[in-house]
């Protein structure tokens with residue numbers, strides 16, 4: 185039985201929703217209070233016991249590589265200034281064993297994952313989407329890895345997202361209970377919209393996969409679709425072997441759109457030691473004002 189040691193983090197999307205901020209900078213580097221979105225994702229992978237990470241990025245994304253590398257110049261400067269706290273903060277994003285590969289053109293999540301084929305080899309692995317964060321509690325990735333140890337089959341994460349959200353996400357139609365919050369899958373669909381969905385379970389950005397997903401992705405390529413969807417490959421895989429769906433019930437922020445990033449900043453700003461108190465006071469005042477309007 186092979187243990188999961190590798191993670192693939194996708195960060196190739198152009199981030200058009202955030203223009204002009206993302207004209208020259210990756211959307212995954214936008215901050216939540218003081219930390220780039222993708223650092224939350226890398227931290228979740230490491231906290232789950234992942235040993236090697238491949239980040240799939242694209243054009244204008246080289247700052248992601250720089251961010252997880254040491255910055256010796258800045259270290260020296262902070263040492264001279266005796267800024268030991270800031271030095272510790274800096275060290276949190278020095279992550280060895282991160283590899284980088286670029287997707288030349290944004291051809292969809294499925295195409296991005298195909299870039300991980302040789303990195304993955306013949307091992308099971310996790311996929312984390314670089315703009316989806318689950319910041320508190322037991323890391324969702326760890327939960328999925330533990331479930332994989334037990335069930336030895338691919339598992340995707342889903343949660344109740346609200347029916348109107350399904351136009352922007354993958355959708356899961358579950359069948360049968362396989363454990364606590366764990367279900368079989370009848371079908372998965374990509375962004376079908378609320379009119380067709382039979383429930384409000386949306387796919388969120390964490391998956392445990394085996395290399396069996398790659399032939400399915402290649403088969404989609406052969407169909408010459410412009411955007412290869414991971415969801416379509418999972419649907420094909422589930423026809424041959426059982427793929428399970430785990431219902432996550434914790435905190436999650438889709439920092440891949442404006443509203444999600446704003447909410448994440450408010451929620452985590454209310455927990456950050458420097459901003460919690462003034463932000464809470466500001467929000468109380470603001471809500472009084474909004475009630476009066």
Ligand code: G1P
Pocket residue numbers: 293313316352353354355374375386387388389414415438440
């Ligand atoms: C991707 C997946 C989708 C999933 C979503 C989660 O879509 O294709 O199935 O529900 O991430 O955030 P994207 O947000 O990249 O359009």
